[in-house]
Amino acid sequence: MPKSDSILLNRMDSSSSIAVGIWDGSTPGILRAQNPHRHDHYTCMLVEIGQLEVLFDFEHLTMPLGTLFICPPHQVHQITKSVGTSGYYISFEGRHLTQSAKDILDAALDETIILSLSELEQQWFTAILESLKNLDNINNTSSSEVQQPLLSAFITQAVHCHERRLADKSTSHSLRVIGITKEFRNLVKSDYRSLKRPSQYAEKLNISVAHLNDVVKKATGLSASALIQKEILSEAQRLLYYSQLSIKEISDQLGYKDTKYFIRLFTKKAGRSPGDYRKALRSNLDRD
Numbered sequence: 001m002p003k004s005d006s007i008l009l010n011r012m013d014s015s016s017s018i019a020v021g022i023w024d025g026s027t028p029g030i031l032r033a034q035n036p037h038r039h040d041h042y043t044c045m046l047v048e049i050g051q052l053e054v055l056f057d058f059e060h061l062t063m064p065l066g067t068l069f070i071c072p073p074h075q076v077h078q079i080t081k082s083v084g085t086s087g088y089y090i091s092f093e094g095r096h097l098t099q100s101a102k103d104i105l106d107a108a109l110d111e112t113i114i115l116s117l118s119e120l121e122q123q124w125f126t127a128i129l130e131s132l133k134n135l136d137n138i139n140n141t142s143s144s145e146v147q148q149p150l151l152s153a154f155i156t157q158a159v160h161c162h163e164r165r166l167a168d169k170s171t172s173h174s175l176r177v178i179g180i181t182k183e184f185r186n187l188v189k190s191d192y193r194s195l196k197r198p199s200q201y202a203e204k205l206n207i208s209v210a211h212l213n214d215v216v217k218k219a220t221g222l223s224a225s226a227l228i229q230k231e232i233l234s235e236a237q238r239l240l241y242y243s244q245l246s247i248k249e250i251s252d253q254l255g256y257k258d259t260k261y262f263i264r265l266f267t268k269k270a271g272r273s274p275g276d277y278r279k280a281l282r283s284n285l286d287r288d
Contacts, residue, residue, distance in 0.1 A: 007076055007242045008037040017041070017093040018147055020132045024086035033079045036242045042105070043091045044070045044158075046125055050085035054078070056112055057234060063114065066122050070105075070113040070158060076238045077112075088129040092151060096144070101152035104159045113162045121161060128154045180205065181219040184212065185227065192231045193255040198224035233269050240278040247274050 010032070012019070023030050023045070036055075045052070051064040056077045063069065065087075071077060073094075094102050117125065132150050135143055187201055195201060201224065202212040209224075216224045232254055239250045248259045256262035267273050272280065 007238065008035060010037050010039050012041045012091060012093060018091070018096055018132075018151065020088070020090040020129060022086065022133075023089050025082040025084065029089070030079060030082055033077075034082075036076055036078045038074045038076055039071065039091070040073055041091055041093045042070060042072060044068065044089065044154075046088045046122070046129065047085060048087040048126070050083075052079065052085050052087075053081035055080050057238065061114070064116075066117045066119075068113075068115045068117055068122075068125060068158060070155070072105075072112070075112060076242060088126065088133075090129060090132065090151075090154070096148055096151055097155060098148060098152040101156045105155050113158060115158065115161050115165070117161075124157070125154065177215050177219050180207070180212070180215045184216060184224065188228055188231050192228060192235075193253070196228060196232075196255065198228065201228075229265075229269060233266070236266055236274065237270075237277070237281070240274055241281050250274070 045068070047063050047065050047067045049065055051062055052067070053060065053062050054069075054077055055061075057075070060080070094105075097105065115121075128150055132147065132154075135146060135150075139146075183205060184201055187195075187204060191201075198212055199209050202209045205212065207215075213224050216222065216227060220227065222230070236250060236254060239245055239253065243250075245253070247263065251257075251259040251262035254262065256265075263274055266277070270277050
């Protein structure tokens with residue numbers, strides 16, 4: 001494993017870069033997923049029987065039957081309990097989606113989409129997964145012309161369900177506000193190691209810093225600077241818990257050449273030094 005990132009990275013091993021099937025507690029992939037890991041691709045799981053327990057970035061979640069979740073590349077998670085549980089999985093690279101479906105998925109504000117499905121919704125998603133699973137048997141080979149629209153329909157519908165639930169819970173914002181906020185969030189996810197100031201993102205978005213802050217504050221309740229620092233802090237926390245990297249190596253990975261400055265910044269935001277945080281976090285999670 002490269003020293004630069006000691007969090008396990010699971011890569012696609014399917015020649016078609018789409019893998020779909022049925023899983024249970026004894027499936028090799030599920031057993032491997034009991035260790036902290038990231039993916040270099042999207043992965044979805046639908047719980048059909050029992051309940052799955054997963055740790056997403058230090059948050060313990062219990063997902064009963066009828067739960068569908070979609071994890072983006074590079075989000076850290078691990079399965080903590082899967083006894084008596086089974087369902088469907090599908091893993092894929094973004095290039096297998098239609099552009100419109102990829103745009104819809106990339107624009108989702110949440111890191112991980114988790115849906116509690118109605119009976120009718122579960123039947124629909126199960127039918128799509130069964131269709132994708134059986135394609136190779138029908139055609140004796142993979143057929144991207146059929147796979148792509150089925151996969152894109154699956155993802156697009158999942159995001160629509162997710163956004164409909166969010167809309168029911170939150171106050172409405174203009175499409176312009178939501179659009180800028182989503183674009184900003186996606187830029188932060190990809191560029192936070194090199195871009196640390198709101199002005200740098202405002203320039204990329206062709207808007208003023210004041211307008212960026214106003215829009216982001218309306219949609220999220222946080223300033224642009226706070227969201228940038230939140231992304232940096234989250235990755236620092238992952239590396240402190242899941243990796244054996246030194247504080248200096250973590251600082252370098254996050255784009256801070258001055259390790260003392262990174263330590264001061266982390267301490268201010270987390271309330272304790274990176275070293276103390278690492279000890280406390282591992283102690284607390286290992287007891288769960």
